[in-house]
Amino acid sequence: MSLEQNINGAIKTAMLAKAEAELRALRAIKAAILLAKTSEGSTGELTEADELKLLQKLAKQRKDSLEIFTQQNRADLAKKEEEELAVIERYLPQQMDEAALRAELTAIIASVGAASPADMGKVMGAATKQLAGKADGKAISAMVKELLTK
Known part of the structure:
Protein backbone atom coordinates (compact mmCIF):
# COMPACT_ATOMS: atom_id res chain seq x y z
CA MET A 1 0.00 0.00 0.00
CA SER A 2 1.45 3.34 -1.02
CA LEU A 3 1.93 6.30 1.26
CA GLU A 4 -0.81 8.20 -0.56
CA GLN A 5 -3.34 5.43 0.08
CA ASN A 6 -2.31 5.23 3.73
CA ILE A 7 -2.71 9.00 4.10
CA ASN A 8 -6.13 9.02 2.42
CA GLY A 9 -7.34 6.31 4.79
CA ALA A 10 -5.89 8.14 7.79
CA ILE A 11 -7.58 11.40 6.70
CA LYS A 12 -10.96 9.66 6.68
CA THR A 13 -10.31 8.22 10.13
CA ALA A 14 -9.15 11.60 11.48
CA MET A 15 -12.22 13.31 10.04
CA LEU A 16 -14.54 10.82 11.73
CA ALA A 17 -12.64 11.21 15.01
CA LYS A 18 -12.63 15.02 14.63
CA ALA A 19 -8.88 15.03 15.32
CA GLU A 20 -8.03 18.53 14.11
CA ALA A 21 -4.25 18.45 14.64
CA GLU A 22 -3.86 15.05 13.00
CA LEU A 23 -6.06 16.10 10.10
CA ARG A 24 -4.00 19.25 9.55
CA ALA A 25 -0.77 17.24 9.34
CA LEU A 26 -2.26 14.56 7.11
CA ARG A 27 -3.60 17.17 4.71
CA ALA A 28 -0.14 18.77 4.57
CA ILE A 29 1.37 15.39 3.65
CA LYS A 30 -1.30 14.81 1.01
CA ALA A 31 -0.72 18.27 -0.47
CA ALA A 32 3.04 17.63 -0.66
CA ILE A 33 2.43 14.28 -2.37
CA LEU A 34 0.13 15.87 -4.94
CA LEU A 35 2.64 18.66 -5.60
CA ALA A 36 5.43 16.13 -6.09
CA LYS A 37 3.31 13.99 -8.43
CA THR A 38 2.28 16.93 -10.60
CA SER A 39 5.57 18.81 -10.61
CA GLU A 40 7.39 19.40 -13.86
CA GLY A 41 9.52 16.46 -14.91
CA SER A 42 7.59 14.06 -12.69
CA THR A 43 6.40 10.69 -13.97
CA GLY A 44 3.18 10.98 -11.97
CA GLU A 45 4.15 8.26 -9.53
CA LEU A 46 6.37 8.46 -6.46
CA THR A 47 8.85 5.77 -5.54
CA GLU A 48 9.30 4.72 -1.95
CA ALA A 49 12.54 6.73 -1.81
CA ASP A 50 10.71 9.83 -3.08
CA GLU A 51 8.04 9.38 -0.42
CA LEU A 52 10.71 9.05 2.26
CA LYS A 53 12.47 12.23 1.10
CA LEU A 54 9.15 14.06 1.05
CA LEU A 55 8.32 13.03 4.62
CA GLN A 56 11.81 13.94 5.81
CA LYS A 57 11.48 17.36 4.21
CA LEU A 58 8.13 17.95 5.91
CA ALA A 59 9.52 16.81 9.26
CA LYS A 60 12.56 19.08 8.90
CA GLN A 61 10.32 22.04 8.09
CA ARG A 62 8.29 21.37 11.23
CA LYS A 63 11.43 21.02 13.38
CA ASP A 64 12.88 24.28 12.05
CA SER A 65 9.60 26.13 12.61
CA LEU A 66 9.29 24.64 16.08
CA GLU A 67 12.77 25.88 16.97
CA ILE A 68 12.00 29.40 15.70
CA PHE A 69 8.64 29.59 17.47
CA THR A 70 10.19 28.37 20.72
CA GLN A 71 12.92 31.03 20.52
CA GLN A 72 10.28 33.71 19.94
CA ASN A 73 8.12 32.48 22.84
CA ARG A 74 5.19 31.59 20.56
CA ALA A 75 3.92 28.55 22.47
CA ASP A 76 0.65 28.48 20.51
CA LEU A 77 2.40 28.09 17.15
CA ALA A 78 5.08 25.79 18.58
CA LYS A 79 2.35 23.46 19.89
CA LYS A 80 0.81 23.18 16.39
CA GLU A 81 4.19 22.34 14.87
CA GLU A 82 4.84 19.69 17.55
CA GLU A 83 1.47 18.06 16.88
CA GLU A 84 2.07 17.98 13.12
CA LEU A 85 5.62 16.68 13.58
CA ALA A 86 4.35 13.81 15.74
CA VAL A 87 1.93 12.76 13.00
CA ILE A 88 4.55 13.01 10.23
CA GLU A 89 7.06 10.98 12.26
CA ARG A 90 4.57 8.08 12.43
CA TYR A 91 5.07 7.58 8.69
CA LEU A 92 8.88 7.82 8.83
CA PRO A 93 11.07 4.77 9.55
CA GLN A 94 12.36 4.35 13.09
CA GLN A 95 15.36 6.63 13.72
CA MET A 96 18.64 5.09 14.90
CA ASP A 97 19.73 5.66 18.48
Whole structure:
Protein backbone atom coordinates (compact mmCIF):
# COMPACT_ATOMS: atom_id res chain seq x y z
CA MET A 1 0.00 0.00 0.00
CA SER A 2 1.45 3.34 -1.02
CA LEU A 3 1.93 6.30 1.26
CA GLU A 4 -0.81 8.20 -0.56
CA GLN A 5 -3.34 5.43 0.08
CA ASN A 6 -2.31 5.23 3.73
CA ILE A 7 -2.71 9.00 4.10
CA ASN A 8 -6.13 9.02 2.42
CA GLY A 9 -7.34 6.31 4.79
CA ALA A 10 -5.89 8.14 7.79
CA ILE A 11 -7.58 11.40 6.70
CA LYS A 12 -10.96 9.66 6.68
CA THR A 13 -10.31 8.22 10.13
CA ALA A 14 -9.15 11.60 11.48
CA MET A 15 -12.22 13.31 10.04
CA LEU A 16 -14.54 10.82 11.73
CA ALA A 17 -12.64 11.21 15.01
CA LYS A 18 -12.63 15.02 14.63
CA ALA A 19 -8.88 15.03 15.32
CA GLU A 20 -8.03 18.53 14.11
CA ALA A 21 -4.25 18.45 14.64
CA GLU A 22 -3.86 15.05 13.00
CA LEU A 23 -6.06 16.10 10.10
CA ARG A 24 -4.00 19.25 9.55
CA ALA A 25 -0.77 17.24 9.34
CA LEU A 26 -2.26 14.56 7.11
CA ARG A 27 -3.60 17.17 4.71
CA ALA A 28 -0.14 18.77 4.57
CA ILE A 29 1.37 15.39 3.65
CA LYS A 30 -1.30 14.81 1.01
CA ALA A 31 -0.72 18.27 -0.47
CA ALA A 32 3.04 17.63 -0.66
CA ILE A 33 2.43 14.28 -2.37
CA LEU A 34 0.13 15.87 -4.94
CA LEU A 35 2.64 18.66 -5.60
CA ALA A 36 5.43 16.13 -6.09
CA LYS A 37 3.31 13.99 -8.43
CA THR A 38 2.28 16.93 -10.60
CA SER A 39 5.57 18.81 -10.61
CA GLU A 40 7.39 19.40 -13.86
CA GLY A 41 9.52 16.46 -14.91
CA SER A 42 7.59 14.06 -12.69
CA THR A 43 6.40 10.69 -13.97
CA GLY A 44 3.18 10.98 -11.97
CA GLU A 45 4.15 8.26 -9.53
CA LEU A 46 6.37 8.46 -6.46
CA THR A 47 8.85 5.77 -5.54
CA GLU A 48 9.30 4.72 -1.95
CA ALA A 49 12.54 6.73 -1.81
CA ASP A 50 10.71 9.83 -3.08
CA GLU A 51 8.04 9.38 -0.42
CA LEU A 52 10.71 9.05 2.26
CA LYS A 53 12.47 12.23 1.10
CA LEU A 54 9.15 14.06 1.05
CA LEU A 55 8.32 13.03 4.62
CA GLN A 56 11.81 13.94 5.81
CA LYS A 57 11.48 17.36 4.21
CA LEU A 58 8.13 17.95 5.91
CA ALA A 59 9.52 16.81 9.26
CA LYS A 60 12.56 19.08 8.90
CA GLN A 61 10.32 22.04 8.09
CA ARG A 62 8.29 21.37 11.23
CA LYS A 63 11.43 21.02 13.38
CA ASP A 64 12.88 24.28 12.05
CA SER A 65 9.60 26.13 12.61
CA LEU A 66 9.29 24.64 16.08
CA GLU A 67 12.77 25.88 16.97
CA ILE A 68 12.00 29.40 15.70
CA PHE A 69 8.64 29.59 17.47
CA THR A 70 10.19 28.37 20.72
CA GLN A 71 12.92 31.03 20.52
CA GLN A 72 10.28 33.71 19.94
CA ASN A 73 8.12 32.48 22.84
CA ARG A 74 5.19 31.59 20.56
CA ALA A 75 3.92 28.55 22.47
CA ASP A 76 0.65 28.48 20.51
CA LEU A 77 2.40 28.09 17.15
CA ALA A 78 5.08 25.79 18.58
CA LYS A 79 2.35 23.46 19.89
CA LYS A 80 0.81 23.18 16.39
CA GLU A 81 4.19 22.34 14.87
CA GLU A 82 4.84 19.69 17.55
CA GLU A 83 1.47 18.06 16.88
CA GLU A 84 2.07 17.98 13.12
CA LEU A 85 5.62 16.68 13.58
CA ALA A 86 4.35 13.81 15.74
CA VAL A 87 1.93 12.76 13.00
CA ILE A 88 4.55 13.01 10.23
CA GLU A 89 7.06 10.98 12.26
CA ARG A 90 4.57 8.08 12.43
CA TYR A 91 5.07 7.58 8.69
CA LEU A 92 8.88 7.82 8.83
CA PRO A 93 11.07 4.77 9.55
CA GLN A 94 12.36 4.35 13.09
CA GLN A 95 15.36 6.63 13.72
CA MET A 96 18.64 5.09 14.90
CA ASP A 97 19.73 5.66 18.48
CA GLU A 98 23.10 7.22 19.25
CA ALA A 99 24.95 3.96 19.93
CA ALA A 100 23.78 2.33 16.69
CA LEU A 101 24.59 5.48 14.73
CA ARG A 102 28.09 5.60 16.23
CA ALA A 103 28.70 1.94 15.31
CA GLU A 104 27.49 2.45 11.72
CA LEU A 105 29.57 5.60 11.26
CA THR A 106 32.66 3.95 12.70
CA ALA A 107 32.27 1.14 10.13
CA ILE A 108 31.74 3.66 7.31
CA ILE A 109 34.83 5.64 8.36
CA ALA A 110 36.89 2.43 8.37
CA SER A 111 35.59 1.34 4.95
CA VAL A 112 36.23 4.76 3.38
CA GLY A 113 39.67 5.00 5.01
CA ALA A 114 39.11 8.42 6.56
CA ALA A 115 41.62 9.56 9.14
CA SER A 116 41.20 13.31 9.63
CA PRO A 117 38.49 15.98 9.50
CA ALA A 118 39.66 16.73 5.94
CA ASP A 119 38.07 13.41 4.90
CA MET A 120 34.65 14.43 6.21
CA GLY A 121 33.22 14.86 2.70
CA LYS A 122 34.00 11.26 1.75
CA VAL A 123 32.44 9.93 4.93
CA MET A 124 29.34 12.14 4.67
CA GLY A 125 28.73 11.06 1.07
CA ALA A 126 28.75 7.39 2.00
CA ALA A 127 26.91 7.91 5.29
CA THR A 128 24.02 9.91 3.87
CA LYS A 129 23.41 7.26 1.19
CA GLN A 130 23.67 4.35 3.59
CA LEU A 131 21.70 5.90 6.46
CA ALA A 132 19.01 7.68 4.42
CA GLY A 133 15.84 7.86 6.48
CA LYS A 134 17.42 6.14 9.46
CA ALA A 135 19.14 9.19 10.97
CA ASP A 136 18.96 12.97 10.76
CA GLY A 137 21.60 14.69 8.63
CA LYS A 138 22.59 17.05 11.45
CA ALA A 139 23.13 14.14 13.83
CA ILE A 140 25.20 12.28 11.24
CA SER A 141 27.33 15.36 10.54
CA ALA A 142 27.95 16.10 14.22
CA MET A 143 28.93 12.52 15.01
CA VAL A 144 31.21 12.22 11.95
CA LYS A 145 32.96 15.43 13.00
CA GLU A 146 33.35 14.09 16.54
CA LEU A 147 34.69 10.71 15.39
CA LEU A 148 37.17 12.23 12.93
CA THR A 149 38.62 14.74 15.42
CA LYS A 150 39.54 12.01 17.91
